[in-house]
Amino acid sequence: MADTARNKPVDWLIFVLLLVGALVTVGPFAWMLTTSIKPDPEVFRYPPTVFTADPQWRNYIEIFFAIPFGRAFVNSVIVTLAITVLQLIICSMAAYAFACMTFRGRETVFLIYLAALMVPPQVTIIPNFMLVRTLGWIDTYQGLILPFAFSSFGTFLLRQYFKTIPRELLEAARLDNCGHWRIYLFIVLPLARPALGALAIFAFVSQWNNFLWPLITTTRPEMQTVTVALSTLQGQYNTDWPLLMTGSVLAVAPVLIIFIFGNRAFISGLTAGSFGGR
């Protein structure tokens, strides 16, 4: 709760401190941007210059020829969108069963799904890698997408929200001879748009930034995602800082844009885990 008795000098001091802090958190993004357009010799000038008098935009074209960055970008878009859509469908179906239906074994299955939240992803990565390799799915979209198409977290988040939908509404629909599929599609899903939005943004942001899995399951540059392409760019051009910064700008731009427009939904999804109750 905000203080009622305002303390002007203290407020100003806090404001200035917050501003300095914001400079530190946002600064590296600005540095990314200005370095990406600096001409080569200026990058290594000492002390460094902040702004360049001679902006070079050619890096934003060159990067698409240096490595298949355009292809990596398209791969990331395909993989991230597919995972987001699949998580919305699959998690919402599971959440509907847990929140709106009664069946034997419901609590047990739900508990097992919840327990999965305790498993660090790095634990399953070796068996999953072997599975995907055995199936011949290295360098394929299905190999990149399917292991992430379901999430326990998403199911938990949606179930909490579905539980807040008034029971009377669902019961009335049942009395009107409405089946579960219709209730799910035409009542629950439309009402749960805020929760679905939060999960969509959450899934998009985390999958766009995913690294270890695409790193080990792609070998051909044409199948790499943006994060992996960026790490190989570092390996090949580790002195071409403007080019590396160009790649970084392009890698963070989509998530930053999505986050700035959807930050409320994202944060409500994030904090739901801690205050959702049980």
Add this chain to the structure above:
Amino acid sequence: MSTPAFARKDELTAWLFLLPSLVLFLTFTAIPVIAAFGISFTQWDLFNPAQFIGLGNYSKLLSDPIFSRVMGNTAYFVLLSVPIQMLFGLGCALALNRGIRGQTFFRIAYFLPVVTSTIAAALVWAWLFNANFGLINAFLSLAGITDVPRWLASTQWAMPAVIIVSIWQNLGYAMVLFLAGLQNIRADLYDAAAMDGARGWRRFWFITLPLLSPTTFFVLIISIIGSFQIFELVFVMTQAGPANATNTLVYYIYQNGFQFYQMGYASAAAMVLFVIVLIMTLVQYGLQSRWVHYG
């Protein structure tokens, strides 16, 4: 209303709703967890058949000097990054909770690093920490420090550099959780305290901090779990160097599994991570009832 036949049809529908999630869950989470446990008892390079060696990998971990180094580094990383990011996060949350001007801007500004690709963030920071041309050493020289650290090239300073970036990236997450916790504290408790003459620091010590304790505990556990999984910063900034000075648990799992093809040994190290995370999570669940005030 619901005849047995009707109920049975409902049961079937429920399992149909669960079917896609069950298939994916079993394939990519449940069975792999069991498999990882099994693989940790084998010696397996992916190309030759796996050999059962019992607890061999685990006893090897115990006597492996690099693994002790890795665990020491990971502990150093967790012990330094977690308290600092929590303190900064709490500070920012308290400041923003005063209804200060520009709070939407600050909230977004502090949270941006959290949503950013760690790979991209690590690249910029590697450049900022560059010993010869980096902005950080330029600032330090400007401040009159002549003996600037070599940062990522120094066994002493590489880990602090990684820790600084990790704090930069995660403090926004702690801030958001603290902010949500602060907003859950009921206003009338403050009003009652004000009637008793409690203001400023007393108010903070006797109301805010105790009522925030469940949040603090949650943030603590989540931050510890997250810190144990540090990987991408190390991958980009130092590749675990110099001389293993920044090699951490998940990097070691990656190194053994996907660079040295020692799947069994890597799985055993992954089990160590699993046990640590499991203990943390169980502690969180176990103590929840003691900490959560439904205030």
